[in-house]
Amino acid sequence: MCTCKRVVHRSWVPGAPFVFKFGAPFVFTFGSQFVFTFGFVFMFTFGFVSAQGPSTALGTSPGLGHPISEADVAAWDISILPDGTGLPAGSGTSEQGAKVFAAKCAVCHGENGKGGSAAALVGGQPLTSGIETTKTVANFWPYATTIFDFTRRAMPWPRPRTLTNEEVYSLTAFILAQNKIIAADEVMNAQTLPKVRMPNREGFIPRFPERIP
Numbered sequence: 080m081c082t083c084k085r086v087v088h089r090s091w092v093p094g095a096p097f098v099f100k101f102g103a104p105f106v107f108t109f110g111s112q113f114v115f116t117f118g119f120v121f122m123f124t125f126g127f128v129s130a131q132g133p134s135t136a137l138g139t140s141p142g143l144g145h146p147i148s149e150a151d152v153a154a155w156d157i158s159i160l161p162d163g164t165g166l167p168a169g170s171g172t173s174e175q176g177a178k179v180f181a182a183k184c185a186v187c188h189g190e191n192g193k194g195g196s197a198a199a200l201v202g203g204q205p206l207t208s209g210i211e212t213t214k215t216v217a218n219f220w221p222y223a224t225t226i227f228d229f230t231r232r233a234m235p236w237p238r239p240r241t242l243t244n245e246e247v248y249s250l251t252a253f254i255l256a257q258n259k260i261i262a263a264d265e266v267m268n269a270q271t272l273p274k275v276r277m278p279n280r281e282g283f284i285p286r287f288p289e290r291i292p
Contacts, residue, residue, distance in 0.1 A: 159228035161285075162292040163273030166227065169244035170268035173261075176253025179246045183235045192257055197236075201257040206279065217258040221283045223275035226251045227267075248272070 159165040180192065189195030193202065203215030212218070216226060231247045233239050242250070252267040261267075261275055273292050285291050 157228075157232060159224045160290060161222040161224055161273070162290060163224055163269055166224065166269035166272065167244045168269065169248050170266050171245050171247070171249025171252050172266055173249075173252045173256035173263050175245075176249035176251070176256075179242075179249050180253050183242070183246075184250065187236060192254060200254050206282065216254060217260065217278060219279055219282070221277055221280050223251070223255060223260070223272055223277055226254055227272060 157165070177191075180188075184192070185195070187195055187197035188200050189197075192200035194200075198215075199213075200216050203218040204212050206212050206214075206218050220226065227247055230250055231240065231242060231244070234242065234250075248267045251272065252261065252265065255261040255267070255275060256263045256265070260277065265271065267275075
């Protein structure tokens with residue numbers, strides 16, 4: 080083992096350009112702040128690490144944690160695609176959703192989703208009236224499955240992911256029915272929800288059209 084003092088020297092060089100000078104020693108100037116000077120010890124160390132390879136010199140693993148199981152991953156892998164891929168079992172109706180909404184959502188989104196301290200979930204002028212038109216679920220969102228995805232993932236504030244799948248399906252049905260997109264007695268589940276056609280369905284150019292139902 081070789082021990083050397085002052086292997087790296089650092090100094091301030093205001094206004095200096097970005098330069099590399101190769102020789103003995105190496106001089107690296109970064110921006111206008113630092114100059115790093117590396118002598119032959121650096122050259123020797125660099126050569127040793129390179130010769131040994133990254134796996135030998137740095138180790139293959141820090142030895143922390145443990146492998147994650149598929150069950151643990153599944154608990155967080157909750158994305159729902161436009162075609163309904165990822166939707167869980169369960170179902171709900173607008174009537175059931177109205178009760179859940181009143182108990183857990185109206186405090187922020189207002190009575191029947193008309194708006195409160197948080198955005199309105201019902202209503203909205205057609206986007207053809209101008210680019211500044213307020214974007215809502217009814218006039219902007221292209222896929223009904225996004226309502227389920229977002230509600231399950233982020234609602235209710237400040238207790239996200241506390242709703243059951245049945246509650247999320249019911250809330251989704253309630254929001255769609257309030258916006259006159261589905262009938263009040265329709266049941267939303269993994270089969271029916273992807274078939275709901277949103278008013279702004281054609282307002283987007285999908286990157287992966289083959290994934291769109």
